[in-house]
Amino acid sequence: MSDFVLNLSPHRYLKQKGVIKSLAEILTPFGRHVFVFFDPFIQERYGAFVSETLEKAGFRITAGALKQECCEEEGIFWVDRLLPSPPGSIVGMGGGKTIDLAKWIAAKIDKPFVAIPTSAATCSAVTSISPLYTPEGVYLNTADAVVPSLTLVDPDIMLTQPLRLLASGMADAMAKWMEAKGMRKQHHKRIHTASALSLARLSYEFLSRKGTRALEDLEKGQWTETLSEVVDINLLTTGLISLLGGRKVRVNAAHAFQKFFCGVGSKKDILHGEWVAFGLIVQMILERVSESSIQRHLILFTRWGLPLTLGALGISRGEEYFEAALERMLGESSPIHNLHVPVTREQVRDAILKADEMGGKFLPSF
Numbered sequence: 001m002s003d004f005v006l007n008l009s010p011h012r013y014l015k016q017k018g019v020i021k022s023l024a025e026i027l028t029p030f031g032r033h034v035f036v037f038f039d040p041f042i043q044e045r046y047g048a049f050v051s052e053t054l055e056k057a058g059f060r061i062t063a064g065a066l067k068q069e070c071c072e073e074e075g076i077f078w079v080d081r082l083l084p085s086p087p088g089s090i091v092g093m094g095g096g097k098t099i100d101l102a103k104w105i106a107a108k109i110d111k112p113f114v115a116i117p118t119s120a121a122t123c124s125a126v127t128s129i130s131p132l133y134t135p136e137g138v139y140l141n142t143a144d145a146v147v148p149s150l151t152l153v154d155p156d157i158m159l160t161q162p163l164r165l166l167a168s169g170m171a172d173a174m175a176k177w178m179e180a181k182g183m184r185k186q187h188h189k190r191i192h193t194a195s196a197l198s199l200a201r202l203s204y205e206f207l208s209r210k211g212t213r214a215l216e217d218l219e220k221g222q223w224t225e226t227l228s229e230v231v232d233i234n235l236l237t238t239g240l241i242s243l244l245g246g247r248k249v250r251v252n253a254a255h256a257f258q259k260f261f262c263g264v265g266s267k268k269d270i271l272h273g274e275w276v277a278f279g280l281i282v283q284m285i286l287e288r289v290s291e292s293s294i295q296r297h298l299i300l301f302t303r304w305g306l307p308l309t310l311g312a313l314g315i316s317r318g319e320e321y322f323e324a325a326l327e328r329m330l331g332e333s334s335p336i337h338n339l340h341v342p343v344t345r346e347q348v349r350d351a352i353l354k355a356d357e358m359g360g361k362f363l364p365s366f
Helices: 019-030 040-056 072-082 096-109 163-180 191-220 225-248 253-261 272-286 291-303 320-329 345-359
Strands: 013-015 033-038 060-065 089-094 113-117 129-133 139-144 150-153
Touching (some): 013 225, 019 040, 019 113, 019 150, 033 072, 033 096, 040 060, 060 072, 072 096, 089 096, 096 113, 150 225, 163 191, 163 225, 163 253, 163 272, 191 225, 191 291, 253 272, 253 320, 272 291, 272 345, 291 345, 320 345
Parallel strands (some): 033 060, 089 113
16 A cells, blocks of 8 residues: 655635735734735735735735746745845735745745735645746746645635636636546546546536636626636636646646747747647647547637637747757656657647647637
8 A cells, every 4th residue: 555645735725805904914823024925016006005904013024026937046036035034924926926936935934825816827826836937937847835824815806807817727727637537647546536536527517617607707897606616716626636636637738838838939928827728729639539529629718718829829830949849848757748648749749730720710819
C-alpha cells in the first residue's frame, strides 16, 4: 500500500458580500503588520480603501504592486525588501499572477498568506503552487509556495470583473475534465483520484450548460446563483481537483500548448485560460475526437468570446519562435506526454494548424 499525503488548501474559503470591509478584523489574528501585494489596476481601484481600512484599525501597512511578471527576479526584490522587518502576514489582491507571486514571496519569508482574488480567471487563490515566468512572460517552471491560510471572495468585487476574465476561468476549469480523462495513466482505483475526476466531470457539465448564462448575468451586473456557482468552480473546485488528483489529473496537451507558446508571440496580454482553450481544441484533434464534438466546443468558446486562432493569440505560424515553441512542447518534461496516445512532432504541428483552420471558420467576439 503506497503512502498518501494531502496538503489541504486553502485553510478557509470565505465568500461573503462586502467581506472586504471586514479586512482589519479578519487579519488581526495574523498580527498588525501586513504586506499587501496588488495588481497595479487593483491598487489604483482599491489600494486607498484597503490602506485606510487597515490603518484606522492600527495596522502598519507595506504595499507593493506587480511590475511586470510572476518571475523570480521580481519576487526576490520584494523578499529582500521585506526581510529586514518582516510583516506578520502577506495579502495578495488581484489576478492570478499577482496572487501567485505573493504566495511565492510568503513562502520565502515563511509567513501566512491571504488571497483576495478580484476575478475568477484561475484557481491561484486556493492552490499552493506558483507558476514562474521569465520577465518577458515565457513559462519557466512551477514552484512550491504556501498553502493559503484564507481566501476571501467578495461578490461586490467579482461583479466588477471583465467578462473576458470569467470566460478564461471557465475554459481552464473545463480543461480539468477534458485533460484528466485523456491521461495516459489512469488511477481510478485510488479514491482521491476518483473524487477529483468526479468533481472535474461535474464542473465540465455545469459549465457546458450554464457558463453562457453566468456571463450574461455578469454582463447585467446581477449576482445570481448561477454566477456564484461558476465563480466557485473557477476559484475553488478547480483547485480541489488539482489537490485531490495531483499530477495524475492536472495537465495534458492543452496545458502543454499554454506552457510553451505563451509569451512567445506579439501579444503579451493573453490570459491563461485563453491559451488553454485553444490548446483544448489541439488536444481533441490529437485524440481524434469527432469533428462534430470539436465544433460543439468551438461554438461554446465562440459564445464565451475566447480566441480560437493563432492570430488571435498573436502567433504567426511561419516565425522561427513557432518552431522553437513546438520543439519545447515535445520536450521530455512536457505534459503532452500524459496524452493517452503517443504523438510525434509532425502530428502536434498539424493539430495546431488544423485547430487554427477550424477556429478561423468561426467569428469569435474576442
